[in-house]
Amino acid sequence: MLAETICSAVSAAGLGIAAISAYRRRFLTATRIAAYALVPIGLVLTGVVEWLTGIVFEPVVWLGFGLxxxxxxxxxxxxxxxxxxxxxxxxxxAARAAGRADAVAPGASAPNLTAGSTAPSGSRAGNAKKKGPAATGGDDFSDIEAILKKHGI
Structure with missing residues (x-):
């Protein structure tokens, strides 16, 4: 009963504020305030407030929420x-055994020594000027190179 009274008072106060806003010729604001003010009384009339207060003041319901x-x-x-x-x-x-089977080889962190990369570090600048797959270290980067060329990079 208390919750319904509070909702009715809030609605009445909201409609009063809406009337004052309309008197000041702020009709959009007054309409918006009136819409918000009618929600609590609508909830009271539909029985939602009674249902919610029944939930809030029931210890069994709180036990259910706790569970x-x-x-x-x-x-x-x-x-x-x-x-x-x-x-x-x-x-x-089983995960450790699968991890060992798929483990990376110990030499995997070492650089890949292909025929093009055995040259001394001073001649790398010459390789960078060359175009084609030989400059990128073989066929590994050909698809990346094609994408870059496609975008004009």
Whole structure:
């Protein structure tokens, strides 16, 4: 009953402010204020306010919201642990074994020595002036070079 009274008072005050705005010839503002002022009384008349106050003042409803929050927290925690590489011991062992099989070769970080790159560092400037796939180190960059040429770079 208190919530309905408060909503009615808010609507009445809003309509009063809208009337003052209309008196000052601010009709768009008055229309907007009147629209907002009619919402609380509309909610009272449709029964939404009574339904909401029934939810707010029921301890069982709050217990339900608390249980939903705990369930959500458990889902988020499980997902976070799963993303960080958690899981069962067997899953971690299988992941490590797969990681070793797909491991990068120890020499992979060393530079690729092709026929064009064995020249001394002083002659690289000469290679940069040449056009074609030989200057870029073979066929590796031909598609990138084609894209750059397409865009005029």
């Amino acid at each position: 939903l929050a705990v369930a959500w927290l458990l889902f988020v925690t499980a997902r976070t642990v799963e993303r960080r590489g958690g899981g069962t011991r067997k899953e971690r062992k």
